[in-house]
Amino acid sequence: MSVGKALTIAGSDCGGGAGIQADLKTFQERDVYGMSVITVLTAQNTLGVHGVYPQTIEAIEAQLDAIFQDIGTDSVKTGMLFSEEIINLVAKKLKDYEIKNIVIDPVMIAKGGAPLLQKQAMTALKMNLLPLARVITPNIPEACEILGIDKIETVEEMKEAAANIQLLGPKNVVLKGGHLEGNNIAVDILFDGNEYYYFESKRIDTIHTHGTGCTFAAAITAELAKGNSINESVACAKQFIQAAIETSLNIGKGIGPTNHSALRHK
Numbered sequence: 001m002s003v004g005k006a007l008t009i010a011g012s013d014c015g016g017g018a019g020i021q022a023d024l025k026t027f028q029e030r031d032v033y034g035m036s037v038i039t040v041l042t043a044q045n046t047l048g049v050h051g052v053y054p055q056t057i058e059a060i061e062a063q064l065d066a067i068f069q070d071i072g073t074d075s076v077k078t079g080m081l082f083s084e085e086i087i088n089l090v091a092k093k094l095k096d097y098e099i100k101n102i103v104i105d106p107v108m109i110a111k112g113g114a115p116l117l118q119k120q121a122m123t124a125l126k127m128n129l130l131p132l133a134r135v136i137t138p139n140i141p142e143a144c145e146i147l148g149i150d151k152i153e154t155v156e157e158m159k160e161a162a163a164n165i166q167l168l169g170p171k172n173v174v175l176k177g178g179h180l181e182g183n184n185i186a187v188d189i190l191f192d193g194n195e196y197y198y199f200e201s202k203r204i205d206t207i208h209t210h211g212t213g214c215t216f217a218a219a220i221t222a223e224l225a226k227g228n229s230i231n232e233s234v235a236c237a238k239q240f241i242q243a244a245i246e247t248s249l250n251i252g253k254g255i256g257p258t259n260h261s262a263l264r265h266k
């Protein structure tokens with residue numbers, strides 16, 4: 001039996017809500033074969049990030065080679081890459097192995113405020129990784145960092161930011177509106193270089209949103225692995241994350257994770 005294959009290149013969240021763990025759970029739920037390359041170990045739980053332990057470049061390179069020289073993949077998601085060195089290695093390998101369907105989640109800061117990308121790595125992210133992307137999925141603070149602007153406060157400003165990020169090289173931009181204040185609709189905007197598409201859902205009033213960004217981008221990656229279009233993939237991911245937030249899990253003492261198996265029980 002053949003099956004769509006998806007790879008996540010990201011950090012490990014030992015607490016299970018974000019990073020590699022969220023991605024693999026999402027791949028499984030979306031019926032694709034999941035693989036992982038771990039860039040960084042984090043000691044993390046619902047209260048925050050307590051330690052960051054980057055893996056050696058040799059260890060990351062060996063994981064990438066092991067997958068690309070044998071199994072291959074139909075799509076790739078990148079998450080926490082942390083340093084300039086790791087970004088440049090990942091970009092080189094994705095180019096050398098001519099990997100298609102690259103989804104870049106430009107992870108920068110955890111919900112509790114911990115830095116997940118070093119400041120000096122931003123240029124490498126913009127110059128070397130972004131141009132390889134089929135789709136990039138920034139949230140509003142990440143879009144501001146990428147563009148060097150102070151704020152994005154309206155849907156019009158989201159549209160302008162999405163277009164400006166698309167000029168940096170990714171084929172498609174999904175700018176996530178989860179952080180847009182004073183709005184009871186969670187709106188994400190897809191810009192494909194020509195047109196805007198809107199993906200809207202009712203904003204859910206919960207604090208338990210740990211890993212929403214990872215889960216959403218992983219769902220897009222899984223759908224692309226099955227051969228779906230960008231539009232179809234974002235629509236499926238939006239439905240998936242909505243259900244996962246609706247029934248998010250009140251576990252731990254802080255910001256709980258989303259419920260990856262929510263749709264299974266609907």
Ligand SMILES: Nc1ncnc2c1ncn2[C@@H]1O[C@H](COP(=O)(O)OP(=O)(O)OP(=O)(O)O)[C@@H](O)[C@H]1O
Nearest residue numbers: 139176177178179186203204211212213214216241
């Ligand atoms: N309270 C909410 N209710 C409904 N949908 C939400 C809510 N918060 C976020 N979303 C949706 O979840 C997805 C992820 O968006 P978000 O902006 O939260 O990502 P993120 O900030 O990158 O997450 P993370 O903190 O995990 O990196 C988007 O589709 C967004 O619209």
Ligand SMILES: Cc1ncc(CO)c(N)n1
Nearest residue numbers: 011012013018019080110
């Ligand atoms: C490992 C990891 N990746 C991404 C995020 C962003 O949610 C996180 N908190 N931890």
